[in-house]
Amino acid sequence: MFVDPAQERAMRRALALAARARGETSPNPVVGCVVLDAAGQVAGEGYHAYAGGPHAEVVALREAAGRAEGGTLLVTLEPCDHQGRTGPCTEAVIEAGVRRVVYAVADPHPVAGGGARRLAEAGVEVEEGLLAAEAERVNAEWLTCTRLGRPHVTWKFAATLDGRSAAADGSSQWITGPEARHDVHELRARCDAIVAGSGTVLADDPRLTVRGVHRHDHRLTPRRPLRVVADTRARTPLTSRVLDDEAPTLIAVAEDTDATALEGRVAVVRLPRDDGGLDLTALLAELRERQIVSVLLEGGPTLAGSFVAAGLVDRVVAYLAPRLLGAGPAALGDAGVATLAAAHHLEIDDVTRIGTDLRITAVRPAVETPTRPVAARRET
Structure with missing residues (x-):
């Protein structure tokens, strides 16, 4: 046409x-x-x-x-x-x-x-x-949020060229360079919520905040996405930086977990269990109720694997550093795939060099919409 x-x-x-x-x-x-x-x-x-x-x-x-x-x-x-x-x-x-x-x-x-x-x-x-x-x-x-009734999920990770998210001794700061780390803050600034697992909170004590990013209209008010910790067993320490006042925080725990200490300090939501962990569909439904449209999933191969296995990842943003480790944890944990034929397929949307690193963005295959005229509805 x-x-x-x-x-x-x-x-x-x-x-x-x-x-x-x-x-x-x-x-x-x-x-x-x-x-x-x-x-x-x-x-x-x-x-x-x-x-x-x-x-x-x-x-x-x-x-x-x-x-x-x-x-x-x-x-x-x-x-x-x-x-x-x-x-x-x-x-x-x-x-x-x-x-x-x-x-x-x-x-x-x-x-x-x-x-x-x-x-x-x-x-x-x-x-x-x-x-x-x-x-x-x-x-x-x-x-995605309007069509599926759940927030859009972007999984972001940083890894070496051989797919390691940390060294054998557990050290991971910093795999990528400063330019890539700033780009992550740009990514955070475009989302409504940042989700991490309790394992990441325990290992790295991240802030999960937006820093060094100006709003598009140069307003001074910084973006403050909701910080969400998927913490089945309520293990988040009360001294964690995600509990500071820099941004709002929500801790998601299993409905049968004792979270008394956390409930006195931060917002807590109780969710059903699924295979021992949290029901991720229920988590996204809870976030949707809070008007969360976009989620950035950060940190933790186990939680990432669970999201991928559940078919809940819409976009992947990978920051690859030109390094080789040969040992250490992989960026993605068990994603429910046993054979190559069962792999989760994505389409490459963008490949960009960020400083010394490479940013690869992949998305779920898109469905094209044909160009067509719209006829007036007939009255009956």
Whole structure:
């Protein structure tokens, strides 16, 4: 199908705008928008900068003003048709006199979705699917959470080229260089919660906080993702740095565990057991109830293996250092795979050199969305 080069350029610009606010809009999606006037020239652009703020379409239409009439609006996510903290974007589009709307990905939200049909019923030409794969990647966290009803999970680890996360003596600081470690903080700043196991807390006493990262709009308030410790037996020491005041913390323990000491110090949630450990599906459900959209899984081959075995990892970010150890713990523990044929398959999404190290990002295979017009619903 023919794609108008001007519209493709505009959608790529909308995707770049959406990406600016990654980590800032939760529990809302990231959305970018560009308005072309009737002559095909850029008249306005914008993005959803924070939850509760104006949506991308509204920002772009305000900038376009009267030039939007008879023009084309390109947006990374289907315009909403829901009255929430802000009004329906569909009404703003219709009132502006936009002739055509092109959106990349349909809104799967059961309440806010359906905007395309509302626009089509009002006589607006609507098309879905332009640069859908790219839009899926930019908004992967929110789309996964909305479609599956659980937070999107990214597993991050650092290892040597032979896959060791620590030396034989247990030392692991630092496998990667300072540039890679700063990049991890960038990764943390884009998530809502950071999850680690009690083994990691006991061995490394990590802070699990964001440091040295500025928000996209240069606000001074630092990102403070929820720190979550999967601690089946309530072993987290009361002197642990994850219990300081730098960020909120939640300790998840088994429902039959005595966690009296922790409950007097920090928020504790009790969860069912599963094969001796915590029920990870229940853990993610609890986080979803707390409006957590994106989770960064850090530290611990055992916990990582359990998440992978349960099919709960959506993205893997591996930082590989040009070192060889030959011994020491592997980055991933038992993931429920006994044969090569049963391996968990991913697609390479990005390979980038970070200082002296390599960052490899892999994701679950994507399902492409075809480009297609949207017809108006027939009344019966």
